[in-house]
Amino acid sequence: MLGVIAALWGFAGICLLLGSAVWRLGSMALDVPLDSFDWYHWVALVLCLGFMGFAEGYRGFQQNFSPRTAARIRYLKGHVTPLRLLLAPLFCMGFFHALRRRQIITICLSGGIVLLILLVRLLEQPWRGIVDAGVVLGLSWGLVSLALFTLQALTREVYDVSPETPDRPVGPSPVVRTGSAQK
Numbered sequence: 001m002l003g004v005i006a007a008l009w010g011f012a013g014i015c016l017l018l019g020s021a022v023w024r025l026g027s028m029a030l031d032v033p034l035d036s037f038d039w040y041h042w043v044a045l046v047l048c049l050g051f052m053g054f055a056e057g058y059r060g061f062q063q064n065f066s067p068r069t070a071a072r073i074r075y076l077k078g079h080v081t082p083l084r085l086l087l088a089p090l091f092c093m094g095f096f097h098a099l100r101r102r103q104i105i106t107i108c109l110s111g112g113i114v115l116l117i118l119l120v121r122l123l124e125q126p127w128r129g130i131v132d133a134g135v136v137l138g139l140s141w142g143l144v145s146l147a148l149f150t151l152q153a154l155t156r157e158v159y160d161v162s163p164e165t166p167d168r169p170v171g172p173s174p175v176v177r178t179g180s181a182q183k
Helices: 002-028 038-077 082-086 089-093 100-120 127-155
Strands: none
Touching: 002 038, 002 082, 002 089, 038 089, 038 127, 082 089, 089 127, 100 127
């Protein structure tokens, strides 16, 4: 039962983090005065939405973060400890009990995101709203993909994504065959 609570807390904590960013940035993106847009603002908006949808939403979340995080949520369900329960969202994102490479990537990526947030805050409207709209698209894509991958990870018998923990290195998990198909 404690594993289910930890998994739910890990998933909910990440969703709250991403959701709060979508809420805050979405309101800023909606504050952009569209009637003051020149043609180049519209081009920048389309390019930003396309780039952030592909780079952040598809490549960042759907192909990397979401499947791995769902694997860590699944792992957490069966390997809960008091520390992992308490810090489940951080565990699921790979800040601890992860391969050294994963921890370094997670910490560097988080630092880079904080730096980009600080730089985007220096932009004036409508440029800030244009960037915020792209980020909202990417984060929304991330929330949906995380929910779908987590559903798969928790309901399928085999979820073939590594949680990248020290005891389960990178690569697909071994497939366990049952019944008459077993050799």
